[in-house]
Amino acid sequence: MAFAKPIATLRSATGVPVGRLAMWWLLASEIVIFGGLLMSYIMHRIGHPEWAAEAAHTNTVAGAINTVVLLSSSLSAVLAHQAAQMGNGKRAARFLWITIGGAATFLVVKSFEWTHEIHEGFVLTRSGFWSFYYCAAGLHALHVIAGSIAMGFVAVDAAKGRELQRVEYAGIYWHFVDVVWIFLFPLLYIAK
Amino acid sequence: MSNAAPTATAPHAHEPGHAPDGHSHDHHDHHAPQSFFQKYLFSTDHKMIAQQYMWTGVAMALIGGFLAYAFRMQLAFPDKWIPGYGYMSSLEYNTAVTNHGTIMIFWFAMPVLIAAFGNLLIPLMIGCDDMVFPRINRLSYQIFLLSAIILISSFFVKGGGFNGAWTAYPPLSANAEYNMAGTGSTLWVLAVALEFVAFLLGGINFITTAMSARAPGMRLWDMPLVVWMIVIASILFMASVGPLIAGAVMLLFDQNFGTFFFNPERGGDPVLWQHLFWFFGHPEVYVVLLPAMGMSGDIIAVFSRKKIFAYKTLLYTVFATGIISFFVWAHHQFIAGIDPRMANIFTVTTLIISVPIAEMCFLFIATLYGGSIRLTVPMLWALSFVAEFLLGGVTGIFLGASGADIYFHDTYFVIAHFHYTFVPIAVIGFFMGFTFWFPKMYGKMLNETLGKIHFWITILGFNMIFIPLFFTGMWGDHRRIYNYSHFPELHRVALQDLRIVATVGLLIMISAQAIFLFNVIKTFRAKQENPGPNPWHSNTLDWSAPSPPPHGNFAELPTVFRGPYEYSHPERESDFWPQNEPPPGSST
Amino acid sequence: MTSHAPAAAVDGAHAHEGEHIHPPIYYVKIWGVLLALLTVSIIGPMIGIKILTLMTAFGIAVVKAYLVCSKFMHLNIEKKFVIYFLTIALCLMAIFYFGVAPDVMKHDGANWRNVGAQAEVARGLERAKHPEEHGEHGHSEHGAKPAGEH
Numbered sequence: 001m002a003f004a005k006p007i008a009t010l011r012s013a014t015g016v017p018v019g020r021l022a023m024w025w026l027l028a029s030e031i032v033i034f035g036g037l038l039m040s041y042i043m044h045r046i047g048h049p050e051w052a053a054e055a056a057h058t059n060t061v062a063g064a065i066n067t068v069v070l071l072s073s074s075l076s077a078v079l080a081h082q083a084a085q086m087g088n089g090k091r092a093a094r095f096l097w098i099t100i101g102g103a104a105t106f107l108v109v110k111s112f113e114w115t116h117e118i119h120e121g122f123v124l125t126r127s128g129f130w131s132f133y134y135c136a137a138g139l140h141a142l143h144v145i146a147g148s149i150a151m152g153f154v155a156v157d158a159a160k161g162r163e164l165q166r167v168e169y170a171g172i173y174w175h176f177v178d179v180v181w182i183f184l185f186p187l188l189y190i191a192k
Numbered sequence: 193m194s195n196a197a198p199t200a201t202a203p204h205a206h207e208p209g210h211a212p213d214g215h216s217h218d219h220h221d222h223h224a225p226q227s228f229f230q231k232y233l234f235s236t237d238h239k240m241i242a243q244q245y246m247w248t249g250v251a252m253a254l255i256g257g258f259l260a261y262a263f264r265m266q267l268a269f270p271d272k273w274i275p276g277y278g279y280m281s282s283l284e285y286n287t288a289v290t291n292h293g294t295i296m297i298f299w300f301a302m303p304v305l306i307a308a309f310g311n312l313l314i315p316l317m318i319g320c321d322d323m324v325f326p327r328i329n330r331l332s333y334q335i336f337l338l339s340a341i342i343l344i345s346s347f348f349v350k351g352g353g354f355n356g357a358w359t360a361y362p363p364l365s366a367n368a369e370y371n372m373a374g375t376g377s378t379l380w381v382l383a384v385a386l387e388f389v390a391f392l393l394g395g396i397n398f399i400t401t402a403m404s405a406r407a408p409g410m411r412l413w414d415m416p417l418v419v420w421m422i423v424i425a426s427i428l429f430m431a432s433v434g435p436l437i438a439g440a441v442m443l444l445f446d447q448n449f450g451t452f453f454f455n456p457e458r459g460g461d462p463v464l465w466q467h468l469f470w471f472f473g474h475p476e477v478y479v480v481l482l483p484a485m486g487m488s489g490d491i492i493a494v495f496s497r498k499k500i501f502a503y504k505t506l507l508y509t510v511f512a513t514g515i516i517s518f519f520v521w522a523h524h525q526f527i528a529g530i531d532p533r534m535a536n537i538f539t540v541t542t543l544i545i546s547v548p549i550a551e552m553c554f555l556f557i558a559t560l561y562g563g564s565i566r567l568t569v570p571m572l573w574a575l576s577f578v579a580e581f582l583l584g585g586v587t588g589i590f591l592g593a594s595g596a597d598i599y600f601h602d603t604y605f606v607i608a609h610f611h612y613t614f615v616p617i618a619v620i621g622f623f624m625g626f627t628f629w630f631p632k633m634y635g636k637m638l639n640e641t642l643g644k645i646h647f648w649i650t651i652l653g654f655n656m657i658f659i660p661l662f663f664t665g666m667w668g669d670h671r672r673i674y675n676y677s678h679f680p681e682l683h684r685v686a687l688q689d690l691r692i693v694a695t696v697g698l699l700i701m702i703s704a705q706a707i708f709l710f711n712v713i714k715t716f717r718a719k720q721e722n723p724g725p726n727p728w729h730s731n732t733l734d735w736s737a738p739s740p741p742p743h744g745n746f747a748e749l750p751t752v753f754r755g756p757y758e759y760s761h762p763e764r765e766s767d768f769w770p771q772n773e774p775p776p777g778s779s780t
Numbered sequence: 781m782t783s784h785a786p787a788a789a790v791d792g793a794h795a796h797e798g799e800h801i802h803p804p805i806y807y808v809k810i811w812g813v814l815l816a817l818l819t820v821s822i823i824g825p826m827i828g829i830k831i832l833t834l835m836t837a838f839g840i841a842v843v844k845a846y847l848v849c850s851k852f853m854h855l856n857i858e859k860k861f862v863i864y865f866l867t868i869a870l871c872l873m874a875i876f877y878f879g880v881a882p883d884v885m886k887h888d889g890a891n892w893r894n895v896g897a898q899a900e901v902a903r904g905l906e907r908a909k910h911p912e913e914h915g916e917h918g919h920s921e922h923g924a925k926p927a928g929e930h
Contacts, residue, residue, distance in 0.1 A: 003236070006322035007749060008315060008405035016859050018324045022400045024862045025430065028869040029392055032434025035873035036471070040438065040453075040464055043877070043885035047897065048459060050904025064822050068815065075811040078852045085801045124449055127904065128459045131451040135441060175853045179845045186837035190825055427865075431872055456896030459904070467880040518875055531882045531889040538879075 023169045027176050030143075034180050037139065038187065041132045045187075054129040055191070057122055062113040063189035066106050067181065073102025074178040077151075077171040084158065084167035092167045093159035096151050099174060103148035110141060133188055140184055143177050236326035237743055239633070241333050242312035249304035250622075252340060256295035257702055259288040263674075264657075268688075268695035270675040283372060285674035286355035291347070293358030294380070297480070298387050299340055301618035305483040306429075307336070307391065309625050310398045310422040312633065316734035316741060317419050319407030319750040319772070323397050332393040339386035346379035354380035357672065359469055362454035362462045366446040378447055385440045388433050395426035407733065407772075409752035413504065414771065416732045416756040420507055421486030425479045428514050432475035439468030466528050470521040477613065478517045481581075482510060484621030485552060488574040490756075491628050492556050494730045495571035496563025497767050499757040506555050509548035516545040526597045535594040542592035549585055553578055564760075564767075568728075569643035573624035576651055577616045584612030587662070602672070605665025608658040615654055623647075623708070628728070634715075635722045635739040642711040649704035656697025660690040729768045732756045736772050810851045817844050 009018055016024075045051055080095030114134075124134045147170070154170045157163045235241065258276075263285055265274040273279055280288070311329065315322055323329045347353040351373040356365035360381070368374035402415065402423045442453040443465065452458035454465045493500040500506065522530055522538040556578050565571070587609040590596045600606060623646075630638050661669075664687055669676070676682045676691070726735040733752070737745050750772035758769035817840045824836025850856040855863055887894040887901070 003327065006320070006324075006326060006744075008320035008322050008401060009324045011320065011324075011405040013406050014404045014859065014861075016404070016862065018400050018404050021404060021862075022325065022396050024858075024866065025396045025399055026392075028865055029396075029430045029434060031866065031869040032431055032872060033437050034434075035870070036435025036468060036876065037438035037441070039435075039873055039877045039880070040442070040468070040884070043464075043881050044459075044461075047885045047887060048901055048904065050901055050908055053904070053908035060822065064818065067818055071811060071814050071818065074848060074852055075807055078807045079804055082801060082804060082807065124445070125451055128452065128900075131445065131453060135445060135451075135453075139438075139441060172853050175848050178852075179848050182841050182844045182848065186821065186841050190821060190837040191834060431869060435876060456894070457900075459897055459900035461884050461894070461897065464880065464884045467876075467884065471876055471879070518872060519879075522879060529883070529892060531886075531892065533890055534879070534882050 017165060019165060019169050020172070023172050027172070030176060030180075034136075034139070037132075037136055038183065041136060041187065044128055044132065045191075048128060051127065051129040054122075054127050055188070057117070057120070058133070058189050059113050059116070060189045062109055063185050066109050067185050069102050069106045069109065070178045070181050073099045073106070074175050076102065077174040080158075081168045081171045084164040087164070089158045089161040089164055092164065093155040096155035096158065096167065096170070100148045100151050100155070103144050103151075106144055107141060110137070136184060137188065140177070140180055143180070147174050147177050234330065236322070236330045238311045238315050238323045238326065238329060239741060239745075241329050242308045242310075243633070244333050245303045245311060245336070246308035246626075248337060248340060249300050249308060252295050252299035252303075253618075253622075255344070256292050256300060257705075259292040259295070261698060261702060263288045263292070264695040264698045266674060267676070268692045270677050280674070282674045283352065283355060286357075286672070287347070287353040287373070287376075289672070290355050290357050290380075291343070291353055294343070294354075294384070296614065296618060297358065297476070298384060299343065301480040301614065301621075302387075302391060303336060304622050305480050305618065305625075306398075306422060306425055307332070307394050309418070309483055309487065309629075310394070310426070312629065313416075313734060314398055314401050314419055314422060315405075316632075316737055316745060317416050317732050317756075318402060318405060318410060319733040319746065319752065320401070320405045321744045321746065321749065324401045324405050325397050328393050329397050332390045332397065335386055335393070336390035339383045339390060342379055342386065343383035346376045346383065349375040349379065351376050359473070360443065360465075361469075362443065362446065362465050366443060366454050368447070374447075378444065381440050381444050381447070385437060385444075388437055388440075391426075392430060392433065395430050398426045399423050399430075407750050407752050410771075413507075414752055414755050416486075417489040417500065417503070417506065418483065418486035421482035421489075421510060424510055424514050425482040428475045428482075428517065429479045432472045432479075432518065434472075435468045436472035439465055442468075463525070463529055466525050467522070470524045471518075473524065474521040475514075475517045478513055480617050480621075481613070482513075484577060484581075484617045484624070485510075487621060487625045487628070488577045489552075489556060489559075490730075490732070491570050491574040491624060492559050492578075493757050493759065494628075494728050495566045495568055495574070496560050497566075497759045498559055498563040499759055501555050501558035501561075503755070503757060506552060509551045509555075512548040513545065513552075516541060516548070520545055520592075523592050523594070523597070526594045527601045532594075539592060539594045543589065546585060546589060546592075553582055553585075569638065569640055569647060570624055570628035570728075572644065572647050573620050573627060576647070577620045577624055580616040580620065580651075580654070581613060584609060584614075584616065587612060600665065602670055603665040604661040604669040604671060607671060608661035608665055611658050611661075615658075619650070619654070623650075629734075630715075631723050631727045632725075632734060632737075632739050632741070636715050636718070636720045637723050637727060638715050639711050642707055642714075646704055646707040646711065649707065650701055653697045653699075653701030653704055656700060657694045658697075660694045660697075664690050664694075726770075729766075731758055731768050731770050733771055736770055807852070810847060814844055814847060817847075 012018060014021060076095045076098040080092045080099065083089075083091035083095060122130050124131055151170045151174065154163070154166045158167050232240065232244075262274055262277040262280060265272075265277070266280040266285055271279065311323070351368070354360075354365070354371070354373055354377045356371045356373075356377065364370050365377060368377065371377060402419055406412075406415070442451070445451040446453055446455065446460075452460040454460045454462045456462060489500055489506065519541040520538060522534060523542045526535050526538075560575075587605070591600055591606060591609055627638055627643060630636070667682075667687055669682060669687065669691075673679065673682075676688070722739060725737060725739050727739075728735070733750050734741075736750055738747070751774075752771045753773065753775055754769065754771055756771055758771075760767045761769050821836050821840040824840075825833045827833075855866075882889060887897045
């Protein structure tokens with residue numbers, strides 16, 4: 001069904017394009033979702049000194065690899081945005097696919113990491129630390145999956161030169177996912 | 193911009209009585225004749241989505257009302273056969289109470305006040321043709337509908353619906369061994385989470401639309417109160433719901449995967465859930481209050497034919513309310529084991545938040561003062577909203593003081609208090625908005641006499657339910673008891689009589705809704721002349737669109753020249769001055 | 781538009797309004813800085829000083845997040861009100877923390893004690909001291925039924 005955008009979508013009294021504005025509000029709500037979970041985690045982590053022994057079993061190498069992967073995928077997302085700004089939809093789509101490849105790599109590393117940990121006996125119910133570990137990283141992984149699906153749609157459109165402004169919005173979302181991981185990494189892997 | 197913008201003194205004639213959907217307007221070429229499904233289920237038109245939200249909400253309210261009827265009958269006449277329900281077990285009682293609360297707040301107050309009126313009013317009042325993201329809007333309703341279906345289906349799974357109260361405190365909510373409703377609890381949490389997603393999507397749409405799609409000439413301070421308030425309510429919702437979504441994930445894990453986020457025996461903390469819940473739960477009160485407050489403000493201004501008193505001050509008090517509402521949540525937990533020093537802080541903030549709310553009421557009264565008041569049905573609802581909500585607010589002071597709360601907590605006093613806030617918000621708010629914007633939505637006028645009869649009986653019934661409950665609460669009636677005859681100290685004739693009075697009040701209130709339905713159906717079926725775009729002689733832009741507004745709302749998108757409340761301007765002949773009417777000296 | 785030198789682009793990032801298309805090298809440089817910071821935060825714990833670990837871990841996380849937000853998300857050239865409401869969302873989390881921490885983070889206070897949590901801390905510390913006494917696999921199976929434990 002052909003869909004014509006209403007005039008409302010084309011107005012911009014704030015000076016920020018509506019799509020980007022909505023994305024910022026979405027991120028504000030995401031901040032409080034992750035914030036609620038991470039604040040709960042931090043409180044428990046400080047209140048439970050015995051979790052240090054549990055946290056020692058997390059795999060810093062896997063976490064570091066994943067950080068590199070996510071930072072690099074952020075780079076390709078911003079390069080996609082740069083290409084879209086230049087009006088080069090094909091190049092933007094290529095960079096978006098690279099970003100999605102980064103997301104896939106992230107998930108593969110994560111699944112190997114988790115398989116190993118579960119095999120070692122560090123399951124969800126082992127202690128509060130592991131519950132939070134799987135809960136927070138899992139919620140983040142869900143965002144990685146959602147973001148890559150969204151970027152897939154944007155990339156298909158961008159390759160045809162349509163809706164290039166969405167490349168930026170998808171990128172902003174992706175950088176947010178990256179920022180969440182930037183905080184999850186020290187919280188779960190480094191502070192032991 | 194030409195003078196074609198209608199000045200409602202001359203209700204323009206180009207809309208014949210029953211133009212059902214305004215097919216004559218064609219500046220949106222995608223508006224081809226649609227099949228039933230396209231029109232009613234997959235429409236992206238904000239007005240249709242508003243209707244969907246409204247009638248889904250009303251249908252859910254009927255279910256919630258039926259549950260209330262069932263458990264009130266059980267309380268008044270313990271263990272007797274309840275007409276239309278049967279015998280009620282203690283477990284069923286808990287399920288009924290839990291789902292009554294959940295449905296009335298999340299599936300009636302939220303969809304009707306924010307989603308329905310937000311969808312209907314925001315594009316109309318800021319003078320644009322639709323929401324900025326129509327398809328996200330449609331998705332929001334579809335997710336909402338899915339959540340409603342999941343909630344209803346949770347009644348019919350093995351073990352019955354969730355019964356851990358609408359606040360879902362663990363460990364009762366987290367462990368099927370305690371609440372005996374494994375699948376039901378999971379479905380309940382899932383439904384609530386989906387519903388939040390739906391309102392997040394809707395809220396982003398409302399905020400973005402009001403921020404960026406206003407008509408040319410409309411500044412932020414030219415937006416009508418109800419638009420402001422729905423936007424602020426959406427922001428509050430969005431900023432507060434996150435921790436609860438995180439909490440819902442944790443609760444789902446506790447229920448299904450055996451984690452112990454909220455299990456104190458393994459290092460979890462049940463108080464954490466209460467914090468996560470009420471960090472959302474208290475702003476939520478203001479999320480539903482503000483749209484109703486905004487509607488009553490608009491209606492009071494229209495029917496007093498006066499500028500709203502201190503429009504900007506009113507909005508500043510709303511901002512203050514919004515900010516302070518994030519500092520009061522723990523007053524729900526005074527006896528839950530929070531640190532007494534924190535209880536002191538939260539007592540003070542709670543008492544402070546009554547100041548801006550009281551100021552709003554004063555400003556409405558000041559608007560009335562010296563106005564030429566017209567007691568139409570919407571005005572009656574608006575006035576009763578302020579009066580009844582005031583009672584709810586005043587009794588809240590007792591509960592907000594941590595000392596008094598130790599006695600009142602979990603008694604019927606609390607129930608009476610929050611029903612004096614939520615019933616005005618949800619029920620009175622709905623009737624207020626519905627009767628006021630009915631001509632706009634359907635191009636017909638409701639019967640005033642029937643409306644007034646309905647109003648008075650509903651208000652009588654409502655007060656008859658909850659005034660007695662203040663007294664039983666002060667006497668010590670605990671909330672979550674399904675049969676008081678098991679408790680000798682509460683099983684007294686005087687108390688039981690009060691409980692029966694409350695139940696009779698509920699029966700009166702519910703039966704009064706038959707008058708309302710009769711009125712609506714009669715109006716729908718009657719052949720009636722279209723009252724024109726502006727039957728109430730209101731200033732805001734929604735009344736310059738034809739009734740009902742066609743797809744795309746306005747024949748020509750309006751330009752705004754002044755604020756929304758220019759009533760009884762001394763230099764004008766008519767006592768109102770629509771926002772889109774060009775100033776007398778303008779050349780174009 | 782795209783031919784200005786990268787150094788000028790870095791300097792002028794917040795200066796130009798209409799024209800903020802940086803060449804790819806600008807973003808690659810920032811990415812390089814981010815990776816360098818990551819290396820520092822990984823090396824931090826190896827020194828073994830707890831305060832230093834926390835500082836490298838979280839201080840660098842904040843710096844990295846700042847870089848990503850301002851340079852990749854372009855918050856440095858975004859309208860101010862966007863930054864305000866994102867900051868407000870962060871502040872709300874601080875409020876949440878300070879409102880909840882006295883009850884949840886601490887295990888005792890004025891006239892109260894969280895007996896369950898204190899016992900769990902003691903148990904956990906004991907377990908950490910003698911890891912071999914509690915078979916890890918055995919414990920995880922046990923933990924799967926928390927309600928059955930007591």
